[in-house]
Amino acid sequence: MSDVLFGAEPIDRPRRELAPGAVWVPGWLTFEQQAWIVARFHDWLAGPVPIRAAKVRGHEMSVQTVCLGWHWRPYAYSREAVDVNGNRVLPFPDWMVRLGRRALVEAYEDPRAADEYTPDTALVNLYDDSARMGMHQDKDEVSRAPVVSLSIGDTCTFRFGNTEDRGRPYEDIALASGDLFVFGGPSRLAYHGVTKVHSGTAPYGCGVEAGRINITLRETGLRG
Numbered sequence: 001m002s003d004v005l006f007g008a009e010p011i012d013r014p015r016r017e018l019a020p021g022a023v024w025v026p027g028w029l030t031f032e033q034q035a036w037i038v039a040r041f042h043d044w045l046a047g048p049v050p051i052r053a054a055k056v057r058g059h060e061m062s063v064q065t066v067c068l069g070w071h072w073r074p075y076a077y078s079r080e081a082v083d084v085n086g087n088r089v090l091p092f093p094d095w096m097v098r099l100g101r102r103a104l105v106e107a108y109e110d111p112r113a114a115d116e117y118t119p120d121t122a123l124v125n126l127y128d129d130s131a132r133m134g135m136h137q138d139k140d141e142v143s144r145a146p147v148v149s150l151s152i153g154d155t156c157t158f159r160f161g162n163t164e165d166r167g168r169p170y171e172d173i174a175l176a177s178g179d180l181f182v183f184g185g186p187s188r189l190a191y192h193g194v195t196k197v198h199s200g201t202a203p204y205g206c207g208v209e210a211g212r213i214n215i216t217l218r219e220t221g222l223r224g
């Protein structure tokens with residue numbers, strides 16, 4: 001138990017800039033914050049649009065996703081979940097706007113980093129032991145504001161690459177429960193993915209017993 005718990009502590013895991021604009025802040029969320037967010041996650045699961053594996057060119061992703069603010073399907077955002085049940089997604093909560101702003105200020109160590117930042121959508125991904133996410137760019141947003149990523153539950157191997165293609169150079173890091181990862185500026189369109197979820201590594205107290213939750217806060221730049 002204690003090994004697992006200490007594994008998620010920021011001890012020996014200093015903050016790091018992987019590339020210009022791409023910053024990893026281990027252990028940013030407290031266990032209390034993580035568990036509170038996981039309780040909200042259960043509220044979202046009971047919401048108007050069920051969590052589902054999106055289809056990319058006819059193939060179901062191994063990750064399941066539910067959205068707030070705007071509904072994402074591969075290559076497009078809409079207010080209604082047109083590829084699920086047609087219902088409008090839950091509104092984007094104000095606390096997430098504040099959390100996203102705090103995340104930018106923290107990651108970039110600049111009190112003004114969030115001055116022009118208003119995230120309006122969250123993609124909430126649920127990974128089981130066998131789920132992965134292939135290398136991709138987040139480019140369905142019109143805005144090029146940074147993406148704020150929060151991880152809760154099992155540790156994963158997160159692959160952060162370059163802006164040219166899916167291949168090398170890339171770096172593999174272990175994103176653990178409570179970690180913050182921000183990619184903006186010159187890294188905004190960097191390819192990234194999840195190559196493995198390490199089952200049984202969710203620390204006691206994070207609110208997740210098995211699996212991994214990842215929340216990305218984004219500014220779509222869309223109107224309507």
Ligand SMILES: O=C(O)CCC(=O)C(=O)O
Pocket residue numbers: 123125133138149158175192193194214216
């Ligand atoms: O799960 C992660 O850490 C990354 C998720 C991601 O890249 C995405 O939702 O676009």
Ligand SMILES: [Fe+2]
Pocket residue numbers: 136137138192
């Ligand atoms: Fe992504």
